[in-house]
Amino acid sequence: MSEATPIGSGRYGLLGTLSTTLPRIVRHRGIDTILDRDVTILVLTDASIHRDNVLESASRAVLVEDGRLQRVYDVERSEPSIIVTEPLAGRTFSSLVSRGISATQVRAIIGETAQALDAGARKGLHHLNLSPEAIRVLPGGEVKVSGLGIEAAALDLENRIAGNDPMAADRADARALVEILYYGLTGRWPGKRPGIPSAPRLGGVPVTPSTLVAGIDPILDDLCVRTWSGQPPISAAEVARALGSWEDVKGYTDTxxxxxxxxxxxxxxxxxxxxxxTGVASAARGVLGRxxxxxxxxxxxxxxxxxxxxxxxxxxxxxxxxxxxxxxxxxxxxxxxxxxxxxxxxxxxxxxxxxxxxxxxxxAPQYVEVTGPVNPIPSVLTNVSETAPATAPVPAEPFTGSFEVNFDDFDEEDEEITRSVSRTTTGVVIGLVVVVLVGMVFAITNLLQLAGISFTDPDKAAADTVPTATQQQQGGGGGEQAPEPAPIKVTGAKSLSDQHPELEDRLVDGDTSQEWFTQWHKDPAGLGPVSLAVTLEQAAPVSGIDIHGTGQGGNVQIRATSADDPQGGTILAEGPFTQGSTTFSFDATETDTIVLVITELPRSSDGDNKATITEITLR
Known part of the structure; x- marks a missing residue:
């Protein structure tokens, strides 16, 4: 306890440095001095990229309670910002494949992993960097998945993969599950991956697992064929359903x-x-004893x-x-x-x-079943534990994700010297930019004056600016126009139909780059009425509404009612959505809550029957 170096609020202490798995985020073995338990501490520095997104994702990961996911215990945002997680232990999936594992056990491990990812997706968290090293099996047979949410934020995979498609993240995790399933069944990767032999291809797609290993369940073959043939599963939950039932994951004994x-x-x-x-003679007894x-x-x-x-x-x-x-x-x-x-x-x-x-x-520890394929390249991550004593060597855990990451070496120079040099360099650069801009302004001004172009309007007598009586009668005078009414101030929005409530803040945050969306359904009316309540700061007359980021078709009602009675009140307007932006105008009605009731789903830009909204403004 006394050897730990306090950090942050002082509750946690650092015991030693672990190998780096994410760019510009330092991992440490640590201890929780209050609960007296080992932890892993991720330290974010000023150089950490996407720092706010990483802390936000980690804060949401704290709320995920599925025991198959690596727990995130705590997040401290003060300098230095830290994320406290459960230490990693057990054997990685790649280690199990190299030792030899049966197809039934592969199915069980992937099934448990799929259910764990589905639990995270329900909280708005996706992995997006799932690899065999991110899946571990503990001695008791428990499956543990690491990196949910945090790796995607640190590598900016949400923007790179998901973009404007709300289902792209779910599809990416589902495809990664099928790829790891294929690797576990055959010992080969259905594509290219460092350190793992590639699977043979037929017709431009990997061959079925049963082609390489006899005795594979046709259900697993069918799942792989669907994935490569353009009909992949769209979520981790669908992968779990496609696998059907599976046996318990078997543990192991370290002897x-x-x-x-x-x-x-x-x-x-x-x-x-x-x-x-027996001893020899008494004369030689002392010598023989030695x-x-x-x-x-x-x-x-x-x-x-x-x-x-x-x-x-x-x-x-x-x-x-x-x-x-x-x-x-x-x-x-x-x-x-x-x-x-x-x-x-x-x-x-x-x-x-x-x-x-x-x-x-x-x-030596043995598995009960050793019938699966053997990977000729052994894994270096066998039996890795982050709770080892400080004197024991820590095995390397190189990043093997699906996306290239440039791991910059951390500068070992004094932090204050580095910051001082950085500030000086920044000041010099800004000064040069200002000088250049000022010179450009003077040069452009002189050129325009030589060309006879003026920056200001010509002087005009005050009498010329006063409208005549005729102009006043015809309404053509210089009188000021009536100011447009200021937009109504909205305090919040709420999803009343349990359709992605974690995204409801996007409806009124002023940012049209992020959208709220519903689930898709083959029947436009299949979800029933979907209600959204927009709350005003105080009761005010409302005469119009603008809904941004919408699809085409469907039907929506605009009601002046409360969030407790979304189907009641007065219908102010009703009609279909229009692509891009939907606008309704109606007689001014004083209210403090506007409720949108979507009775039929429009068709979104990706062709699915679902509602999408990036911003709601009232007039």
Missing amino acids: RSTASAGSAGTAAGAAAGAASS LRRSSSSAPAIASQQAPSTAALERSASAEPAQLEAGPEEDLKLIESAESINAEANALAEPALIEADQDELLEA
Whole structure:
């Protein structure tokens, strides 16, 4: 506890640095000083890209309670910003494939992973960087998926993959699940991936798993064929349904410590057997005792130890005769004992090495079923644990995601010196830019003056600006026009039909680049009435509404009612959506809540029957 370096609020302490898996985010082994548990701490620096998005995704990941997902315990936004997660343990999926795993176990692991990703998707979180190294199996058979939400935010995959398509993220995770399923069944990757042999292709697509490995369930073949033939699953939930039922995931037993204890016990037993030989003559008893103590540290197998033991017994049987001999005979006895003990040690050393190797091989952890394909390239992430002591070497965990990431080396120079140099450089650059801009303005002004072009209107007498009586009667005077009414201030929006309530803030946030959307349905009226309530800061007359980011068709009602009674109140306007932006005007009605009731879904830009809205403004 005293060796931990406090960080942030002081509740957590750093114990050591772990290998980097995300660009410009430093991982540490840590400890929670209040709950006294090991944790992994991600430290975000000023150089961390997409910092706000990473912290936002981590905050949402705290709310996901599925035990198959790596837990995010805490998020601290103050400097330095940290994310506290559950430590990684167990064996990675690539390690299990390299050891050999049955098709039924592959199906079970992928099924559990798909259900875990579906739980995250219901909270608006997607992985988008799923790899065999992100899936682990614990000794008890539990499946653990790491990196949900955080990796996608750190690598900006939401914008790169999803874009304006709200279903693209779900499809990306579903395809990654099928690719890992194919890898687990065949030991080959259905494409190109470093360190994994590629699957053979037929007709431009990977061959079915049953072509490479006999005995594959046709259901798994069909899932892979659908994915490559243009009818892929659209979500992790659909992958889980397509897999059907699966057996429990089997755990494993790590008996390395047992093997070490067994080897030590064998050594002690062999040493006790060697030390049980009878002593030689009393004149050589002290010398032989020291020789036996030195030989007891080198255990030997009984069959190989027999010559030395027999020799010692022959010496012991000659004890009465030696007792009667003189000093010269005693000296010969000691020399004989030394040669015998040296012979025993020489025989014991190779026996010890061979015995230890055999015992360790017998004690190595084994799987019950070893019937699947074997990956010829072993994984370096076998049995990786982030709770290892500081003195133990930490195995490398290189990033093997589906997208190239440029891992910049962290600068080891003093932080204050680096910031000072950065500020100086920034100031010089800004000064040069200002000088250039000022010079350009003067140059353009002189050129325009030479060309006779003026920046200002010509001077005009004040009387010329006053309209005449005729102009006033005809309405053509210079009088000011009545100002347009200011937009109504909206305080919030709420999804009343449980259609993506986590996205409801996008309806009135002033940003038209992010949209709220409903689920799609083959029947435009299949979802029933979908209601959205827009709340005003105070009751005000409303005479129009603009709905941005809409599809084409369907039907929507504009009602002056409350969020408690969305189907009541007065219908102010009703009609279909128009592509891009939908506008309704009606008689001014004073209200503090406007409710949109979508009775039929329009057709969105991607061809599905679903409603999409980026912004709602009232007039």
